[in-house]
Amino acid sequence: MRSEPAQTPAGSLPDALDLESRAWVEGLRTTGGELVAAIERLHDLLLRAAHSEARRRRHLYPEISGAELDDLCGQAADDAVLAVTRKLDGYRGASRFTTWAYGFAVFEVSVQLRRHRWRGGVIPTADDDTTWERLASGGTTAQTRIESAELLRALRRAVAEELSPRQRQVFVAVALNDVEIDVIAGQLQSTRGAVYKVLHDARRKLRLRLEREGHLEQAETT
Amino acid sequence: MNEHDPLTRLLGTPGEDSGCEGGMAMIAEYVELELAGRNAEELFPALAAHLRNCPACAEDYQGLVALARGRQS
Numbered sequence: 325m326r327s328e329p330a331q332t333p334a335g336s337l338p339d340a341l342d343l344e345s346r347a348w349v350e351g352l353r354t355t356g357g358e359l360v361a362a363i364e365r366l367h368d369l370l371l372r373a374a375h376s377e378a379r380r381r382r383h384l385y386p387e388i389s390g391a392e393l394d395d396l397c398g399q400a401a402d403d404a405v406l407a408v409t410r411k412l413d414g415y416r417g418a419s420r421f422t423t424w425a426y427g428f429a430v431f432e433v434s435v436q437l438r439r440h441r442w443r444g445g446v447i448p449t450a451d452d453d454t455t456w457e458r459l460a461s462g463g464t465t466a467q468t469r470i471e472s473a474e475l476l477r478a479l480r481r482a483v484a485e486e487l488s489p490r491q492r493q494v495f496v497a498v499a500l501n502d503v504e505i506d507v508i509a510g511q512l513q514s515t516r517g518a519v520y521k522v523l524h525d526a527r528r529k530l531r532l533r534l535e536r537e538g539h540l541e542q543a544e545t546t
Numbered sequence: 547m548n549e550h551d552p553l554t555r556l557l558g559t560p561g562e563d564s565g566c567e568g569g570m571a572m573i574a575e576y577v578e579l580e581l582a583g584r585n586a587e588e589l590f591p592a593l594a595a596h597l598r599n600c601p602a603c604a605e606d607y608q609g610l611v612a613l614a615r616g617r618q619s
Contacts, residue, residue, distance in 0.1 A: 373613055377612075418575040420614075424574040426613045430606045431570065479553075504601075505602045516566045517570075527556075527558045527599075531560060
């Protein structure tokens with residue numbers, strides 16, 4: 325079991341690293357014209373990856389296409405290049421360099437697509453009757469349905485009584501109303517990771533409360 | 547609770563969860579291990595749990611698998 329990346333000192337690479345990955349890293353550690361050329365190659369790579377990922381997701385975002393999609397992929401590639409160059413010392417050679425770098429392109433294009441689609445949309449923030457009625461009927465996009473009225477009432481009470489205002493805002497939007505976490509992160513001027521932490525803590529509080537009240541069988545382990 | 551019941555979809559699963567940033571640091575290795583036929587879920591249980599609890603990272607993981615697989619072929 326591994327719980328963290330391979331322990332190689334920042335900046336050094338394992339001897340067994342493939343030649344192509346090593347060439348990428350060495351190119352990005354040069355200066356002047358060589359560095360400019362390496363960054364251009366990286367941008368080309370990540371732009372292709374962004375387009376590939378956007379094509380893979382086109383069934384999710386059919387309304388985004390043409391020049392708009394090209395611009396979005398270009399922005400995602402720009403942001404991914406910045407992320408890769410800033411985090412280059414974090415690359416330990418545990419995977420191919422291209423796989424590691426693709427991760428940034430996929431992340432950036434997913435954020436761009438989600439936020440673009442939600443532009444101007446209203447984000448539900450209230451755990452009102454409509455939200456809970458939809459949950460009872462299975463009318464959310466995730467088709468989440470809780471059939472037990474008693475459990476639903478207990479969950480609603482727990483949301484009202486256990487969560488901080490920020491936790492309630494995130495839980496109601498993401499878990500109850502299927503708003504994409506990147507959209508909430510954009511609205512809060514935060515990051516996916518920080519919003520997920522809020523959601524994670526909210527879920528934990530709710531699980532503990534429901535366990536205390538006998539609605540969940542499994543004991544909380546964290 | 548199991549990962550398919552509605553309550554788990556709302557509340558996630560208890561236990562260790564790498565989080566989005568922690569997962570991002572390991573995801574490339576996870577994907578390559580998986581494509582090599584290794585049991586990545588067993589090697590990185592906290593990341594596997596995160597991919598069950600975070601739909602955004604799960605979708606990104608699918609994208610990375612597709613890109614890495616395309617590079618292999």
